[in-house]
Amino acid sequence: MSKKQKTFRPKARLPRGLHDEKAFEVVAQRQMLEQIRQVYELYGFEPLETSALEYADVLGKFLPDQDRPNEGVFSFQDDDDQWLSLRYDLTAPLARYVAQNYDGLAKPFRRYQVGPVWRNEKPGPGRYRQFIQFDADTVAAPGMSADAELCAMLSDAMEALGIPRGSYEVRVNNRKILDGVFEQIGIALDDPDTNNQRLTALRAIDKLDRLGVNGVRALLGKGRKDESGDFTKGAELSEDQIEKVMSFVSVTAEARLDVCNALDDIVAGNETGKSGVTELREIDALLTAGGYGSDQIRFDPSIVRGLEYYTGPVYEVELTFETTDEGGEVSRFGSVGSGGRYDGLVERFKGVRIPATGCSIGVSRLFAALQALGKVDDQALRGPVVVLVMDQARVSEYQKMVQELRQAGIRSELYLGGSGMKAQMKYADKRQAPIVVIEGEDELANDTVTLKDLALGAKLSGEISDNKEWRESQATQVSVPRSDLVSRAQSMLDDDEVGE
RNA sequence: GCCGUCGUAGCUCAGUCGGUUAGAGCGCUAGAUUGUGGAUCUAGAGGUCCCCUGUUCAAUUCAGGGCGACGGUACCA
Numbered sequence: 313m314s315k316k317q318k319t320f321r322p323k324a325r326l327p328r329g330l331h332d333e334k335a336f337e338v339v340a341q342r343q344m345l346e347q348i349r350q351v352y353e354l355y356g357f358e359p360l361e362t363s364a365l366e367y368a369d370v371l372g373k374f375l376p377d378q379d380r381p382n383e384g385v386f387s388f389q390d391d392d393d394q395w396l397s398l399r400y401d402l403t404a405p406l407a408r409y410v411a412q413n414y415d416g417l418a419k420p421f422r423r424y425q426v427g428p429v430w431r432n433e434k435p436g437p438g439r440y441r442q443f444i445q446f447d448a449d450t451v452a453a454p455g456m457s458a459d460a461e462l463c464a465m466l467s468d469a470m471e472a473l474g475i476p477r478g479s480y481e482v483r484v485n486n487r488k489i490l491d492g493v494f495e496q497i498g499i500a501l502d503d504p505d506t507n508n509q510r511l512t513a514l515r516a517i518d519k520l521d522r523l524g525v526n527g528v529r530a531l532l533g534k535g536r537k538d539e540s541g542d543f544t545k546g547a548e549l550s551e552d553q554i555e556k557v558m559s560f561v562s563v564t565a566e567a568r569l570d571v572c573n574a575l576d577d578i579v580a581g582n583e584t585g586k587s588g589v590t591e592l593r594e595i596d597a598l599l600t601a602g603g604y605g606s607d608q609i610r611f612d613p614s615i616v617r618g619l620e621y622y623t624g625p626v627y628e629v630e631l632t633f634e635t636t637d638e639g640g641e642v643s644r645f646g647s648v649g650s651g652g653r654y655d656g657l658v659e660r661f662k663g664v665r666i667p668a669t670g671c672s673i674g675v676s677r678l679f680a681a682l683q684a685l686g687k688v689d690d691q692a693l694r695g696p697v698v699v700l701v702m703d704q705a706r707v708s709e710y711q712k713m714v715q716e717l718r719q720a721g722i723r724s725e726l727y728l729g730g731s732g733m734k735a736q737m738k739y740a741d742k743r744q745a746p747i748v749v750i751e752g753e754d755e756l757a758n759d760t761v762t763l764k765d766l767a768l769g770a771k772l773s774g775e776i777s778d779n780k781e782w783r784e785s786q787a788t789q790v791s792v793p794r795s796d797l798v799s800r801a802q803s804m805l806d807d808d809e810v811g812e
Numbered sequence: 813g814c815c816g817u818c819g820u821a822g823c824u825c826a827g828u829c830g831g832u833u834a835g836a837g838c839g840c841u842a843g844a845u846u847g848u849g850g851a852u853c854u855a856g857a858g859g860u861c862c863c864c865u866g867u868u869c870a871a872u873u874c875a876g877g878g879c880g881a882c883g884g885u886a887c888c889a
Contacts, residue, residue, distance in 0.1 A: 328880075372889060384888075400889060433888065434813085515887090542814050542885050619889065702847070735841095737849035745849095752847055766849065773850045789848085 329435030330442050336693045341444075341679055343689065344473060345426060348446055348673060351469045352424040355461060357448045360423040362405040364430075368395035371404045372660070386432050398430040402447040403657065403670060410451050410668075411661030420453035426675070438677055449670030451658065456591055459625040459653055460598035462671045466629050466649055467608045469673065474687040475631070480648075483612040484627040486592050487652070489575060490517075490616055492585020493560045497553040501584075511620060512547035517561055518618045521646075525562070529554055563613045568596040571611035591624060617652055624653030625669070631681050645681040649673040695743030697724035697801060700736045702752040713749060713761070713797060720798045722805065724749075741766060746808055747801055751794075761797050764789035767808050 326332065333341070368387050386398040399405050402425045410421060426446040435441055448465065450458040463482050470480040491501050499506035499513070516531035523531070530536035532554045535546035549557070560578050565571045572593050579585025592611060599609055617626045629649035651671025658666040682688050697717055699710045710726050717724035727736045740748045750762040769788035792800045 325880090404889070431888075434886095437883075439888095538815090538885050544886065618887090621889080700848085733847055734845095734849075739849085741849040748849080750848075754847080762848090764848075770850050 339693050340688045347472045351472050352448050355465050357422045357424040360425050365396050368397040370408045400431050407657045421451040424448040444675035446673040451668040454667040456594040459669050460595045479633045481630050482609040483615045485615040486588040486625050487622045488588030489585050492579045492582040497556050509547045515618045517616045520614045561614045568611045621654045622652040623655040626652035648678040695745040697747045698740040698745045699749040701727045759794050760791045
């Protein structure tokens with residue numbers, strides 16, 4: 313066909329599961345992160361930033377190998393052949409940092425960290441291959457007060473973000489209780505023969521909210537076939553074993569102490585389980601003393617977390633309100649944060665058991681939820697004051713105006729394009745500029761400038777339908793002495809803010 | 813990974829039972845408007861109909877494969 317030589321043009325595209333953040337999202341999310349940060353700092357956590365890359369073996373169980381070089385993590389080989397990986401969470405790097413700097417740290421060591429993490433897996437609704445986590449951890453604090461305050465802090469963070477009480481819940485459980493139940497039914501923690509069964513059971517319970525009691529029962533037993541026809545192998549527990557697990561998981565009560573009392577019966581005679589309930593009681597006492605009621609923080613035995621490494625309290629922050637999307641589909645946001653105690657994590661490096669407990673907020677999902685709740689300030693992105701270029705010969709004068717505005721702390725810019733006035737106005741509109749500064753022939757002759765309030769104009773435009781009236785409406789602009797440029801612009805901006 | 817739906821303009825989507833110039837709305841550009849965004853009217857630009865292979869005189873349309881998006885499920889440190 314065509315004999316034209318083809319120039320290679322890469323297709324402008326982004327790898328799947330990643331996305332660009334536009335100015336509006338960046339600004340709004342920054343506000344949100346700042347609110348969380350203030351809560352974390354108020355609790356005394358100090359910031360730490362570790363690098364995005366770590367040696368693969370530092371990150372843990374997924375070591376790249378021939379068969380599955382990138383299972384779950386993004387990895388590549390350095391020029392000395394060592395495997396590097398992008399971090400997939402902020403906890404593993406923390407463990408590395410603590411192990412590496414242990415002697416110099418004030419202990420307990422309490423740090424927060426926010427940043428992107430990467431996971432090389434199939435993206436889904438609300439799931440990306442790069443997303444932001446906001447973590448706080450306390451290392452080398454064995455007592456329950458460290459755990460209790462993280463639950464309290466998550467609660468505080470939700471409320472700081474404007475999520476009303478009753479629209480979120482921190483749900484707390486203790487892994488030791490489940491461990492006790494597992495002991496009772498003969499699949500104890502230290503038994504390598506039942507390791508897979510135990511993990512499968514763990515994941516099954518974790519799905520209770522989504523699959524319901526029957527779904528979980530199926531997964532604890534033979535397995536489950538879902539609507540799409542996919543079969544999931546179960547934990548192969550016996551009826552009696554399933555019964556025991558379900559009786560534990562099904563415990564519900566409003567008051568935290570009622571939950572504890574009910575759990576006492578279930579773990580009767582098992583030391584591991586009993587110590588778990590005791591820890592819950594300690595947490596309850598601490599939370600109650602702090603004024604946190606069960607409308608904020610509840611005990612919920614169905615919260616187990618799918619991960620193996622938790623050794624004590626585990627918890628999730630759940631958003632409980634529902635939203636209706638464009639298609640009329642009702643959806644719940646579910647978990648936006650989680651945490652727990654993992655006394656074994658630093659042990660990998662030091663060989664010494666160092667207690668640690670921490671929590672993590674899934675920022676991207678939480679952000680989406682806040683948008684649905686209308687808690688995201690859509691005024692967040694406001695453009696600069698734009699000084700129009702009416703006459704190229706006078707650019708230096710316009711630049712001087714910009715300079716004055718900037719010196720007064722007013723975000724402003726000279727129009728830097730090459731188009732005419734109309735296009736400049738469009739530009740200013742698109743940038744969501746609050747004000748446009750115009751100095752044309754008329755103004756120059758009178759030593760004035762015209763300030764046009766774009767935001768006000770937009771508001772008024774809805775009420776005008778007649779073309780003539782439209783053209784003539786000049787209520788949104790004022791002519792002021794050149795020397796008053798800064799002060800009048802400032803008061804216009806102030807009015808806008810009040811007017812919102 | 814498995815199952816399913818889908819891929820046409822910048823966006824949302826129509827359409828072609830295989831046949832000449834593939835459409836709409838929104839957006840974009842320009843004009844109506846002697847210096848003015850956002851309302852209104854008019855005009856214009858913009859398409860490898862996802863890619864490859866096959867069937868056919870002829871493929872955007874049919875078939876196979878690939879890639880991608882979406883949804884469910886599994887995994888999720």
